[in-house]
Amino acid sequence: MNKQKYLITSALPYINGLPHLGHMVGCLLPSDVYARFMRMQGADVLYICGTDEHGTASEVAALKAGVPVQQYCDEFHEKHKKTYADFNLSFDYLGRTSTEQNKEITYRISSKLMENGYIEEKTIKQIFSVDDNQFLADRYITGTCPYCGYDKARGDQCENCTKVLDPTDLINARSTISGSTNLEVRETKHLFLKLTALQSELKKWLETKEFTWPEVAYSIAQKWLNEGLQPRCITRDLKWGFPVNKPGFENKVFYVWFDAPIGYIGITKQWSDEKPTERNWEDWWLKPDDVHYVEFMGKDNVPYHTITFPATLMGTGENWKLVDYLKGMSYLTFNGGKFSKSEQIGIFCDQAIEEFPADYWRYWLMANAPESSDSSFTFEGFANTINKDLNDVLGNFINRVLKMTTSNFGQQVPDGGVAGDDEEALYTRLDELVGDYTSYMKEMEFRKALGSLREIWVEGNNYIARNEPWKVVKVDKDRAAVILRTAINMIRLFAILSAPIMPDTSKKMLQLLNLPTDNLLWVGASMSEFLTLLEIGHAFNTPELLFSKITPERVEELSIRYKEKKENE
């Protein structure tokens, strides 16, 4: 029997600067947790991510940094890679959208769309900056708002009075890139994807997702359909991107949002090309019935993944794999406001990892994931959760059990006695809780899943408190052996259940118990079997503290330090 194939993708982080905790919780981390969980379930998982590199934003960033855009992307790709490794993200492949592979797939898809009549040409008017020698996107034009007088209004919208603007409305319009006011309106020809022609097919497909997708994902998609789709421009007057493969358009490139989602496929091909004899990207993308495809993204990405990308694939007439389940996440806010890459507000992933171990962040972010609505980050809340859940409940349980065992029975799984009624009750309760936790993980209900995980830990402390082994050991050593033996087995249980969320901590726990740490499998057996697996006399190591508390002083210091904007990169 072949294992079920699971294709898992995280929205591709934009290359410009490093991601912040909002990006981490919005797509990168939940996709990693799910990928790890599914691997432990025995599924054949392919987990794909990469950097999204094309477009004006990276051109501008490179210009500011004073390096060629290719070099800028090369450097930042490596920085992204390091950060994700620091967070223990277990991508099977972290690729890029600017590769030959992605170009090949992009051309294949765009050619098909042209052949099938889903592409049309239109001439539009756009602002051209003479000094920059390029067309400017509306948001790269700054000027004074004609309505409120705000002098930094953007060509698409005034951030001060929120009025939607046309760049020609601006007074003293200038290029955001160079500051030049030498702007003129020019005509330019572009390609548009005829979404209108694909509307009914899209609608039919989306309707099948109504009761399975998260509210935030389905409602956003539905909103776009209900408003009626319009042709969407898929080319740009830029240099950095894939040149359009159509005569007369050689000086233009595909729009970043056209080739970015195609990047999932291009990156899969990058992965496949590294070991062509063992891997075949087509098995994952062109055999829809063999694969279950799950996408993770923040809500801002939803329209592109529910409307434009599926429409793009449908329009080819080929049998591309479309997303089966879309996990759309809301936003994490920072002290009530929003994280901002452009404003450098919030905590960025490279900073986060310098402050605390990855598992602290991973646990907190998943326990507070913005699933049904936005959720907010504060250092106070962060410290509360880490101190209570990880340090006091989980960490202390492991420490008290191993120390008590060591002082009474030596550093090994104690011998003596047999499980009794209280153990039976524990098995029953844990079977139930582990079942809940597993279901929530399968359903990607992460907050609820972590609630169950925490309950499981608490159940460990409960069992100890109820049975008072420190008293029992003085009168009935066999009984104490049973209690502690069961508790040590629970540490193994906790390690396995925590592995998708906190891989480092899980590994440490298993190492404490002298158990293998690779290729872990999920709990299959019932607790009556699972909690009696460790052999009598199996040696464990001297316990070390897995977590340490975050002091109020530290919280205050961090709150002050991160209130200010980040100085530079």
Place this chain on the structure above:
RNA sequence: CGCGGGGUGGAGCAGUCUGGUAGCUCGUCAGGCUCAUAACCUGAAGGUCACGUGGUUCAAAUCCCGUCCCCGCAACCA
């Protein structure tokens, strides 16, 4: 009347689709325990579920209507 999401004890959230005595975690207070990282366990206080003392109903946090507030998006920003 642009669109979507949200407004539930001090904080963070679940419950709303499928009406039926308001639930979880943290915090607070009290008690227990003393093996363990002053950790663990138990119990209690605290909410008329944004507002209209609106409509439907035997019954509304839940359905309907109206208003206010917060967050995000608004198709040339990733």
